Amino acid sequence: KNEVEQSPQNLTAQEGEFITINCSYSVGISALHWLQQHPGGGIVSLFMLSSGKKKHGRLIATINIQEKHSSLHITASHPRDSAVYICSLIQGAQKLVFGQGTRLTINP
Amino acid sequence: KAGVTQTPRYLIKTRGQQVTLSCSPISGHRSVSWYQQTPGQGLQFLFEYFSETQRNKGNFPGRFSGRQFSNSRSEMNVSTLELGDSALYLCASRLGVDTEAFFGQGTRLTVV
Numbered sequence: 001k002n003e004v005e006q007s008p009q010n011l012t013a014q015e016g017e018f019i020t021i022n023c024s025y026s027v028g029i030s031a032l033h034w035l036q037q038h039p040g041g042g043i044v045s046l047f048m049l050s051s052g053k054k055k056h057g058r059l060i061a062t063i064n065i066q067e068k069h070s071s072l073h074i075t076a077s078h079p080r081d082s083a084v085y086i087c088s089l090i091q092g093a094q095k096l097v098f099g100q101g102t103r104l105t106i107n108p
Numbered sequence: 109k110a111g112v113t114q115t116p117r118y119l120i121k122t123r124g125q126q127v128t129l130s131c132s133p134i135s136g137h138r139s140v141s142w143y144q145q146t147p148g149q150g151l152q153f154l155f156e157y158f159s160e161t162q163r164n165k166g167n168f169p170g171r172f173s174g175r176q177f178s179n180s181r182s183e184m185n186v187s188t189l190e191l192g193d194s195a196l197y198l199c200a201s202r203l204g205v206d207t208e209a210f211f212g213q214g215t216r217l218t219v220v
Contacts, residue, residue: 033209041145041196043211086151096141096209098151 003027006087006099014107019074021102023087026068033088034061034072037101043086046072077106110134112201114212121219126187129215133180133201140182141209142174145196154197157182189219 004025013019023032031050037043047054047061049070054061058077063070074081087099113132121127133140141156141164153166157176176182180201186193196216200209 035211041198041214041216043198043200043214045208045210048208088151096143096151096153098143098153100150 002100003097004087004089004099006085006102008102009100010103010105012105012107013077015078017077017106019077019081019104019106021072021085021087021104023070023072023099024068025070025087025089025097027089027091027097029089029091031090032063032070033090033096034070035086035088037084037086039083046085048090074104079106079108082106112199112210112212114197114199114215116215117213119215119217121189121217123189123191123219125189126185127189127217129184129186129197129199129217131182131184131199131201131212133182133199134210137201137203137210138180139202139204140176140180141200141202142182142184143198143200144168145198145214146194151198154184186217191219193217194219 007022031048033048034046035043036046049063058075060073082105084101084103086101089097115130139158142154143151145151155174156164160176171187174184196214198211198214200211202209
């Protein structure tokens with residue numbers, strides 16, 4: 001079993017819809033990263049969180065340490081949000097473990 | 109301030125050759141880590157350097173090596189290239205422990 005599982009693997013939605021991407025993990029972590037990767041490869045860090053909830057613009061990330069679960073929400077989705085979203089675990093000493101990613105497509 | 113810079117952006121090599129990739133972290137960041145991304149395996153951790161010392165290593169063969177210089181710039185070397193080494197190689201820099209990672213644009217390596 002993978003240490004980190006993301007769902008769904010692929011998600012297609014219409015512009016304006018509320019999007020939720022889930023990340024479940026089975027190991028102890030010090031923090032969790034949500035990353036965004038656009039075609040072409042560049043990766044942008046969206047959030048790093050170890051508890052509670054963070055919000056940046058239309059993006060919201062939550063984490064429940066007891067349940068080993070995190071979610072990334074996008075409100076009022078837009079075609080420019082189309083990207084691969086990757087959940088990454090930080091396990092001390094900088095080691096990162098990555099989920100397989102969720103490919104999000106927002107249609108106009 | 110400037111972001112993480114990786115060079116070159118694209119590279120084509122022949123099987124059996126070796127390759128060196130470079131990563132310049134954000135100024136002041138002492139941690140540099142390297143990752144391999146392939147369609148089949150996703151993102152995988154290669155190794156991480158902090159103040160010129162390798163602190164952590166992923167499950168890759170010894171053909172993959174790296175180093176970090178006193179100015180925090182890092183290089184990654186792959187010897188005896190195999191077709192399966194074709195991938196996007198990404199590096200990330202951090203200020204310190206448990207801080208946010210900033211990624212470079214990556215080097216896309218194609219082995220033919």
